[in-house]
Amino acid sequence: MTRKKRVFDTEKRIRLGIWGLGRGLSFYRTCPFLNIDVVAGCDYNEHMRRRFQEMNPGAFVTDNDEEFLRQDFDAVLLATYCPNHGRDAIRCLRAGKHVLSEVTAFFTMAEGVQLVEEVEKSGLVYNLAENYPFSAANMYLARKWREGLFGELMYAEYEYVHEIRYLSYTHIDRVPVQPGWTVHAWRSWLNYHYYCTHSLGPVMVITGTRPIRVVSLPGRQYLAGYLAAKSAGMGAVAPSLISMSNGGLMRNLMGATTNDSHIQRLWGTLGAAEIIPEVGLQLRLGGSGGSPKLVVNPAWDELGELAARTGHGGGDFWVLYYFARQILTGQPAPFDIYAAADVTIPGILAFRSARENGKAYDVPDFRDKKQRDLWRHDTWAQQPYDVKSGVFPPDADRCLTGQFTTVMRDLIDASLQCRAYFDWGKVKKDLAEPEKYQEIVKKTAAQADSIVETYRKARRMVDAYPESDGARVLREMLELGKEEVVTSPSFLRKLKRQLHRPGRRKNRQ
Numbered sequence: 001m002t003r004k005k006r007v008f009d010t011e012k013r014i015r016l017g018i019w020g021l022g023r024g025l026s027f028y029r030t031c032p033f034l035n036i037d038v039v040a041g042c043d044y045n046e047h048m049r050r051r052f053q054e055m056n057p058g059a060f061v062t063d064n065d066e067e068f069l070r071q072d073f074d075a076v077l078l079a080t081y082c083p084n085h086g087r088d089a090i091r092c093l094r095a096g097k098h099v100l101s102e103v104t105a106f107f108t109m110a111e112g113v114q115l116v117e118e119v120e121k122s123g124l125v126y127n128l129a130e131n132y133p134f135s136a137a138n139m140y141l142a143r144k145w146r147e148g149l150f151g152e153l154m155y156a157e158y159e160y161v162h163e164i165r166y167l168s169y170t171h172i173d174r175v176p177v178q179p180g181w182t183v184h185a186w187r188s189w190l191n192y193h194y195y196c197t198h199s200l201g202p203v204m205v206i207t208g209t210r211p212i213r214v215v216s217l218p219g220r221q222y223l224a225g226y227l228a229a230k231s232a233g234m235g236a237v238a239p240s241l242i243s244m245s246n247g248g249l250m251r252n253l254m255g256a257t258t259n260d261s262h263i264q265r266l267w268g269t270l271g272a273a274e275i276i277p278e279v280g281l282q283l284r285l286g287g288s289g290g291s292p293k294l295v296v297n298p299a300w301d302e303l304g305e306l307a308a309r310t311g312h313g314g315g316d317f318w319v320l321y322y323f324a325r326q327i328l329t330g331q332p333a334p335f336d337i338y339a340a341a342d343v344t345i346p347g348i349l350a351f352r353s354a355r356e357n358g359k360a361y362d363v364p365d366f367r368d369k370k371q372r373d374l375w376r377h378d379t380w381a382q383q384p385y386d387v388k389s390g391v392f393p394p395d396a397d398r399c400l401t402g403q404f405t406t407v408m409r410d411l412i413d414a415s416l417q418c419r420a421y422f423d424w425g426k427v428k429k430d431l432a433e434p435e436k437y438q439e440i441v442k443k444t445a446a447q448a449d450s451i452v453e454t455y456r457k458a459r460r461m462v463d464a465y466p467e468s469d470g471a472r473v474l475r476e477m478l479e480l481g482k483e484e485v486v487t488s489p490s491f492l493r494k495l496k497r498q499l500h501r502p503g504r505r506k507n508r509q
Contacts (some may be wrong), residue, residue, distance in 0.1 A: 148336025
């Protein structure tokens with residue numbers, strides 16, 4: 001699609017600055033189609049600034065946020081440190097910029113009140129970049145729900161279960177955090193309840209309801225390799241049960257487990273829908289639990305072909321489109337500041353509920369100043385991890401510990417590869433496609449030398465600072481990846497035998 005086929009029938013253009021050039025650059029290539037010119041960028045990471053400059057050589061770029069906000073542009077795409085989104089959005093608004101903020105909108109209830117009132121006072125456009133409602137399937141469901149095909153919402157289950165532990169130690173492009181003894185700012189410690197919008201957002205948009213009450217129980221098991229897992233970080237499961245404004249219920253499931261899942265299910269009083277990535281969108285229509293259940297092909301809304309070329313199943317296009325449309329035409333977007341509060345608050349209160357062993361909380365409607373007043377001074381929040389001090393003692397050998405984030409990234413890959421090799425070996429005789437196990441063997445064998453070297457680097461740090469947080473997560477991954485077995489001389493010999501004699505046992509039977 002060329003610029004001549006632009007989406008909006010106007011010569012007016014939006015001058016955009018991107019604050020946060022990791023996730024923020026995901027939107028870059030869509031901007032020209034939406035009358036948006038990217039003229040400035042800001043990030044504290046040199047390699048991300050360099051990448052932005054290569055993509056957009058005429059743009060202003062800096063690591064200084066104050067200098068960035070002083071530049072002459074109309075709007076900010078805000079993709080900074082997640083718990084700072086509310087604070088940073090307020091700064092953008094006070095600088096006279098429209099704001100498209102990555103999720104979530106704010107970190108505390110008091111900050112949410114302040115953000116809502118700053119938007120109201122400024123008269124500027126604020127949108128939340130919640131993109132999961134805007135896949136082809138979810139937009140199709142929203143249209144059919146408005147037509148009455150499903151009746152009233154009874155119950156929904158939406159899941160955003162995503163094990164991404166390496167992002168505690170790297171940036172989004174897998175480049176290790178530097179200095180190497182420090183860790184990624186928010187993914188190292190933030191509880192998954194806070195990241196609730198990708199599962200709650202679609203239910204709100206499809207059904208036209210908002211959350212009104214939330215409750216959660218604590219999960220006390222966690223995966224290896226997460227720094228703040230024991231203090232309720234991202235390495236655990238985070239389910240909540242939410243009452244919606246029409247009387248329906250929703251189970252909102254986030255977290256990191258051994259089974260990534262993005263399954264979505266909706267039950268209405270007349271029909272039901274289910275999205276399973278490997279199957280697609282299925283509807284059960286006819287008013288009963290035994291009615292026909294068939295796969296449908298959801299058609300895109302207008303502009304869908306362009307949207308399909310962008311990230312997150314087209315969602316990245318639509319949030320940018322709605323933002324630009326509101327600036328250019330005044331037509332409201334789905335996630336204005338009030339809907340942004342509706343989708344953010346249940347995460348804050350669900351984590352609080354879990355910390356209080358299942359106490360239920362009413363979800364305030366921040367459209368109402370009286371309800372805002374009840375939370376105006378509530379600054380309750382999860383205690384952040386000290387990411388800048390790092391994960392080793394202050395007097396630790398920086399030559400050794402400076403390798404930590406690189407080693408941790410490589411160790412996660414190595415230990416999970418070995419774990420897959422060992423565990424699938426226990427059930428290989430039961431496989432419907434035995435050749436699949438041989439692919440795991442080949443991959444493990446091809447990486448064996450680098451795996452062993454990574455294990456040895458990790459072990460040196462563990463032995464040097466055994467009581468440190470860095471040693472704990474390294475040790476957890478070494479245990480997961482069976483360090484003693486992998487570093488033994490017999491490991492590689494066994495792999496080679498399996499490579500060269502994959503079918504001998506079968507032939508003997």
